[in-house]
Amino acid sequence: MKAVGVIVEYNPFHNGHAYHLQAAKESAQANLVIAVMSGNFLQRGEPALVSKWYRTKMALLNGVDIVIELPYQFATQKAETFANGAISILDAIGCHSICFGSESGDIHSFLQTVNFLDSHKELFDENIKKNIKTGVSYPKALSLSFQSLSSTENLVGLDKPNNILGFHYLKALKHQKSSIVPLTVKRKNADYHDEHFATETIASATSIRKALFASNENNSPIEQYVPDATSRLLKEYLSDYGHFHEWENYWSYLRFRLLHSSPDELREIYEVEEGIEHRLIAAALDAVTFKEFMQKIKTKRYTWTRLQRICLHILTNTKKAEMKRSGDKAAYLRLLGMTGIGKEYLNKYKSQFTLPLISKLSAYKERDILLDIKASRIYAFGLGNQTREKLLNQEYKQPPIYVE
Amino acid sequence: MKAVGVIVEYNPFHNGHAYHLQAAKESAQANLVIAVMSGNFLQRGEPALVSKWYRTKMALLNGVDIVIELPYQFATQKAETFANGAISILDAIGCHSICFGSESGDIHSFLQTVNFLDSHKELFDENIKKNIKTGVSYPKALSLSFQSLSSTENLVGLDKPNNILGFHYLKALKHQKSSIVPLTVKRKNADYHDEHFATETIASATSIRKALFASNENNSPIEQYVPDATSRLLKEYLSDYGHFHEWENYWSYLRFRLLHSSPDELREIYEVEEGIEHRLIAAALDAVTFKEFMQKIKTKRYTWTRLQRICLHILTNTKKAEMKRSGDKAAYLRLLGMTGIGKEYLNKYKSQFTLPLISKLSAYKERDILLDIKASRIYAFGLGNQTREKLLNQEYKQPPIYVE
Numbered sequence: 141m142k143a144v145g146v147i148v149e150y151n152p153f154h155n156g157h158a159y160h161l162q163a164a165k166e167s168a169q170a171n172l173v174i175a176v177m178s179g180n181f182l183q184r185g186e187p188a189l190v191s192k193w194y195r196t197k198m199a200l201l202n203g204v205d206i207v208i209e210l211p212y213q214f215a216t217q218k219a220e221t222f223a224n225g226a227i228s229i230l231d232a233i234g235c236h237s238i239c240f241g242s243e244s245g246d247i248h249s250f251l252q253t254v255n256f257l258d259s260h261k262e263l264f265d266e267n268i269k270k271n272i273k274t275g276v277s278y279p280k281a282l283s284l285s286f287q288s289l290s291s292t293e294n295l296v297g298l299d300k301p302n303n304i305l306g307f308h309y310l311k312a313l314k315h316q317k318s319s320i321v322p323l324t325v326k327r328k329n330a331d332y333h334d335e336h337f338a339t340e341t342i343a344s345a346t347s348i349r350k351a352l353f354a355s356n357e358n359n360s361p362i363e364q365y366v367p368d369a370t371s372r373l374l375k376e377y378l379s380d381y382g383h384f385h386e387w388e389n390y391w392s393y394l395r396f397r398l399l400h401s402s403p404d405e406l407r408e409i410y411e412v413e414e415g416i417e418h419r420l421i422a423a424a425l426d427a428v429t430f431k432e433f434m435q436k437i438k439t440k441r442y443t444w445t446r447l448q449r450i451c452l453h454i455l456t457n458t459k460k461a462e463m464k465r466s467g468d469k470a471a472y473l474r475l476l477g478m479t480g481i482g483k484e485y486l487n488k489y490k491s492q493f494t495l496p497l498i499s500k501l502s503a504y505k506e507r508d509i510l511l512d513i514k515a516s517r518i519y520a521f522g523l524g525n526q527t528r529e530k531l532l533n534q535e536y537k538q539p540p541i542y543v544e
Numbered sequence: 545m546k547a548v549g550v551i552v553e554y555n556p557f558h559n560g561h562a563y564h565l566q567a568a569k570e571s572a573q574a575n576l577v578i579a580v581m582s583g584n585f586l587q588r589g590e591p592a593l594v595s596k597w598y599r600t601k602m603a604l605l606n607g608v609d610i611v612i613e614l615p616y617q618f619a620t621q622k623a624e625t626f627a628n629g630a631i632s633i634l635d636a637i638g639c640h641s642i643c644f645g646s647e648s649g650d651i652h653s654f655l656q657t658v659n660f661l662d663s664h665k666e667l668f669d670e671n672i673k674k675n676i677k678t679g680v681s682y683p684k685a686l687s688l689s690f691q692s693l694s695s696t697e698n699l700v701g702l703d704k705p706n707n708i709l710g711f712h713y714l715k716a717l718k719h720q721k722s723s724i725v726p727l728t729v730k731r732k733n734a735d736y737h738d739e740h741f742a743t744e745t746i747a748s749a750t751s752i753r754k755a756l757f758a759s760n761e762n763n764s765p766i767e768q769y770v771p772d773a774t775s776r777l778l779k780e781y782l783s784d785y786g787h788f789h790e791w792e793n794y795w796s797y798l799r800f801r802l803l804h805s806s807p808d809e810l811r812e813i814y815e816v817e818e819g820i821e822h823r824l825i826a827a828a829l830d831a832v833t834f835k836e837f838m839q840k841i842k843t844k845r846y847t848w849t850r851l852q853r854i855c856l857h858i859l860t861n862t863k864k865a866e867m868k869r870s871g872d873k874a875a876y877l878r879l880l881g882m883t884g885i886g887k888e889y890l891n892k893y894k895s896q897f898t899l900p901l902i903s904k905l906s907a908y909k910e911r912d913i914l915l916d917i918k919a920s921r922i923y924a925f926g927l928g929n930q931t932r933e934k935l936l937n938q939e940y941k942q943p944p945i946y947v948e
Contacts (some may be wrong), residue, residue, distance in 0.1 A: 392929060393800050399921045399936075400861040425921075428933060457804040517803045517829075526797060529832060532803075 141485050144168035145230035145238040146322070147210070147223075149178045151188050151349070152374060153198035154366045156241075156328055157343045161203040163325040164239035172205035173483045174235055176226045178215035179512055180385075180519035181456075183222055185448030187385040187522055189349060190377040191531060192348045196477040201369035202544040205482035207541075208233065209474040212458070212511045213466045216449055218278075220466065223308035225485040226400055228469035237321040242307055243300040245326025250303075253295045254310045260289060267385040267502035277443045279304075302327060316469070334337065341365060352370060357384055381527045387448070391430035394455050398424035408464045409448070420454075456518045458511065473497045477541030499540050545889050548572035549634035549642040549724070551627075551713070553582045555592050555753070556778060557602035558770045560645075560732055560746045565607040567729040568643035576609035576885045578639055580630045582619035583916055584789075584923035585860075587626055589852030591789040591926055593753060594781040595935060597942060600881040604947040605773035609886035611945075612637065613878040616915045617870045620856055622682075625872065629711035631720060632873035636899040641725040644713055647704040647728025654707075657699045657713045661947070664693060681847045683708075706731060720873070745769060761788055785931045791852070793926035795834035798859050802828035814857045814867045815850070824858075860922045862915065875912045877901045881945030905943050 144164050147471055150157060161173055177199065188195060196207045214225025230238055244250070257264055267285035272278065286298045296303050301329045309324055328342050343365040351361045357378055363371050377384070398406070398421050406417035427433035437447055452458075473495050478486060490497050498504045502511070513535050520531035548568050554561060565577055581603065583596045591600060596677050600611045607733050618629025634642055648654065657851050661668055671689035676682065676777045714726055732746050747769040755765045761782055781788070802810070802825050810821035823841055831837035841851055856862075877899050882890060902908045905917070917939050924935035 190633070274767060392925070393797070396797050396800070396925050400859070405861075425937060428929070455804070457809075514804060517798070521796070521800050525832075533829060 141171045141483075141488065142169065142236045143172050143174050143206075143234065143485060144170035144323075145233075145235035145427050146173060146175045146204070147230070147238070147305075148175050148194045148199070149182050149188070149225040150175075150343070151182060151345050152190065152195065152346060152366060153202055153370045154343065154348055156344070158202055159328055159342070160239075160241050160325060162174070164323070165203070167323050167325065168237040168239055168321075170236065172479075172485055173203060174206040174230065174482075174485075175199055175204045175232055176207065176208050176210045176229045177476065179212060180516055181212060181452055183215060183217070183219075183453045184445045185216060185385060185450070187390065187519060189352070189384045189386075190374065190381075191519065191534075192375050192476060192516075193534065193541060194377050196541050197543070198367075198370050198373055199479050200479055200482075200541060202367050203482055205479045206233075206485065207476040207478070209476050209512065210516045211466075211470060211472075211474070211508070212456070213463055214470065216452055217253055218313070219304050223305065224316070224468045225470050227309060227312035227318060227320070229473060229495070230317045231316060231320055232470065232487050232493055233473055233497075234492060235320055237323055238309065238313075239323040239325060240302070240306050241327045242296075242302045242306040242324045242502070243327060244296045244303050244306070245324055246294075246296070246322045247322055249296040250306055250322070250324065251295045252293050252308045253307055254314055256289075256291055256293055256295060257286075258314075264289060275440055277441060277446065279443060303395060320382075329507045352384065353386065381523055381531065383523070385519065385522040387430045387451075390455055390518075391433065393521050394430070394451055395424045395427075395433075397454055397457075406454065408459050408461070409450075410458050410460050411450045412454070416442075416450065418504045420450075443479045456511075456515050458514075462511065466508055466511075470495060472504065474501075474509070474512065475499045475540045477543065479543050483542070501536050545575045545885075545892065546573065546577050546640045547638065547889060548579060548727075549637075549639035550579045551604070551614070551630040551634070551642070551644060551709075552579050553586050553592070553749070554579075554599045554603055554671050555586060555749050556594065556599065556608055556770060557774045558746070558747060558749060558752055562606055562771055563732055563746070564643075564645050564729060568727070569607070571727050571729065572641040572643055572725075574640065576883075576889055577607060578610040578612065578634065578637055578886075578889075579603055579608045579746035580612050580614045580633045581880065582614045583616060584726075584920055585616060585620050585856055587619060587623075588849045589620060589854070589856045590791060591923060593756070593788045593790075594778065594785075595923065595938075596880060596920075597938065597945060598777050598781050600945050601947070602771075602774050602777055604881050604883055604886075605946060606771050607905055609883045610889065611880040611882070613880050613916065614918045615870075615874060615878070615912070616860070617867055617912070618863070618874065620853055622850075623708050623712045624715070627709065627716045628720070628872045629874050631713060631716035631722060631724070633877060633899070635720060635722045635724055636874070636897055637877055638893050639897060640726055641727055642713065642717075643727040643729060644710050645731040646700075646706045646710040646728045647731060648700045648707050648710070649728055650698075650700070651726055651728045653698045653700040654710055654714045654726070654728065655840065656697050657702070657711055658718055660693075660695055660699060661690075661696055662718075668693060674882075675720075677750065679844055681845060681850070683847060703834070749929070757790065784867075785927055785935065787927070789923065791834045791855075791928040794859055794922075796839070797925050798834070799828045799831075799837075801858055801861075810858065812863050812865070813854075813866050814862050815854045816858070819855065820846075824854075828929055860915075860919050862918075866915065870915075874899060876908065878905075878913070878916065879903045879944045881947065883947050887946070905940050 146164055176335055180188055199207050208229055210226055214222050246428055264285055268281045271281035271284045283299045298304055342419045348362050348365055355361050359371055359374055403417045406412050423433050423436035517537045550568055586592055603611050612633055614630055618626050668689055673686045675685035675688045687703045702708055731873055752766050752769055759765050763775055763778055807821045810816050827837050827840035831840055920939045924932045
């Protein structure tokens with residue numbers, strides 16, 4: 141059996157994702173799709189709209205055969221770390237190829253870019269440092285440095301978010317000496333961060349979330365952009381848990397945390413650097429909403445995403461020491477769900493997996509997974525007092541989801 | 545001018561307190577009353593019903609002339625530490641006498657008890673240790689040890705809460721070599737912890753709070769037990785802030801704190817000992833309410849009060865190291881309010897006070913007071929998102945309350 145791997149967030153699963161899965165399976169000539177999916181918190185430092193279990197159901201009902209959780213230590217990080225974690229999982233579970241969506245759509249330009257930057261590493265890194273000193277953010281510095289390297293080769297544009305991710309997937313494959321074959325499909329219309337609907341059936345997850353919150357979590361304006369299963373599961377989540385998750389729901393907890401901690405304690409938190417702890421505490425005193433808080437702390441140097449990730453690590457109390465200990469490859473394969481074909485694949489190949497497969501949390505004792513458990517518990521605090529309970533204790537009770 | 549000191553919580557101020565003030569002033573033949581009052585959190589490890597500012601107003605409108613805050617580091621502690629802090633403040637501010645309510649009412653029996661126990665200290669301490677080994681709580685062990693010391697002298701019964709406090713006031717006076725004259729008045733009818741109304745006009749604060757919460761914070765059932773000013777201020781608090789403070793309002797924050805902390809971190813918190821951190825984390829997973837949580841963690845060894853204090857220090861993130869650093873005497877006199885006579889007294893004598901008088905928080909830089917500021921901010925989290933703001937920033941904005 142031949143498996144193609146995809147790296148996803150599905151926040152929520154939409155028609156563009158369905159198109160990507162189909163293209164991935166076809167171009168890889170695969171029998172099944174294995175998705176590495178972020179847990180309850182995402183790369184932009186945000187809570188997912190609905191829990192990882194609901195997003196797993198969406199995936200399995202729409203073409204994914206196996207869902208493995210991308211651990212918190214990778215899922216909530218910059219592209220390079222995110223990619224390293226995801227690739228290490230797809231490698232360990234025996235994927236033959238991976239397929240990612242990109243603005244470019246040309247896998248050769250990605251390969252050339254990785255090789256080109258590897259051979260110009262010193263100059264490139266120096267340029268980045270120089271640009272950072274002018275006060276811009278890291279992603280901006282990277283993009284500027286890249287532009288300044290003139291090359292006659294066919295390089296991929298590292299100013300687009302999915303190209304950047306794809307570039308890091310290929311870099312991770314190379315550096316991990318993985319034999320996985322990389323493939324890419326050109327994204328249809330919608331840009332990753334688009335806030336407006338682009339076509340009649342394809343829209344970015346960002347625009348879908350925006351429409352959901354703008355319509356008071358009423359599904360109807362997004363129905364044309366998502367499969368029926370997504371639509372139904374979103375409705376079910378609302379009726380089970382009361383509302384979707386967004387940062388505002390966590391603001392009073394983050395604020396509480398900031399106002400009872402000392403600057404020294406905050407400095408132990410991952411990504412809290414350069415004295416930002418003082419600015420965070422001062423802003424927390426006056427900001428009534430999370431949005432207000434973010435506006436108070438935003439500077440040119442820090443992207444919105446980076447600040448949200450800092451906030452998230454403070455919320456989950458994730459220390460520098462914990463993240464450092466974890467290393468840059470995953471330590472386990474946490475199974476969130478599977479289809480019939482997925483189950484067959486797991487039964488047939490699991491003895492060859494190079495990482496332990498965890499279907500039952502209580503059977504696994506490694507402390508790395510504590511970060512995921514903690515993150516899931518903290519995610520539950522985004523719900524009201526009444527609906528919190530089920531989610532709070534789900535980590536140990538929920539078996540992997542099975543869809544025939 | 546002759547000042548008599550009282551040590552109070554006023555949660556809320558009731559007729560029994562008015563009686564105590566009158567008796568104190570008379571028996572001390574004093575011109576004015578100085579109260580050392582706990583801030584927003586109290587000795588039993590609970591949030592006060594209403595903020596210290598409202599309780600200061602109640603005090604000033606009912607016979608107190610100066611209100612000084614008993615700092616968090618003393619107010620939320622066992623009787624001995626509580627007494628040491630309070631006495632050090634009354635001594636520093638020049639009180640001629642103190643007057644406390646007690647079940648005994650006989651100051652000589654208190655003096656004899658202090659002397660008797662000082663001279664039998666070794667035996668007494670040994671007895672306490674022996675009793676603790678049987679698995680009972682510290683207060684129980686103390687009471688049992690005391691009973692086992694046979695004496696022909698007139699000793700005070702150390703099985704009553706106000707006698708115990710009084711005993712510690714006298715012990716503190718002796719050990720601090722204070723020249724303050726101790727006086728006591730016999731409490732009228734109501735026992736400290738009584739949950740039921742005892743007479744037609746005097747009721748314990750516990751029974752008053754119980755009636756308030758039982759009647760959905762409607763004042764009418766308690767009006768006969770409190771002065772008009774209390775009644776009016778309680779109504780005003782409800783209309784300004786929405787509800788009274790109780791532990792349940794803080795439960796989701798305490799729970800959040802317990803579920804994102806490691807046992808190692810909790811062990812740094814003051815009073816977290818003997819591995820109780822593991823029991824706290826486990827109970828937090830399942831307890832939907834604070835009451836449920838307390839029932840899960842209660843054992844014979846730990847009194848309800850001690851457990852509440854542990855919870856409080858976790859909520860406010862108060863470390864062992866911070867409490868240790870503070871020492872057993874107060875470092876400042878934080879003025880919460882005064883009457884005209886109180887003002888006259890302060891102007892006349894403040895140059896002789898042995899501790900700095902703080903009327904404006906921003907003018908005082910000692911880090912000891914950070915505990916009080918933090919406690920006040922955390923207290924604000926017991927309110928809803930809308931009403932929290934005013935309280936959250938009151939510490940630096942509120943001048944001492946002045947009642948002519």
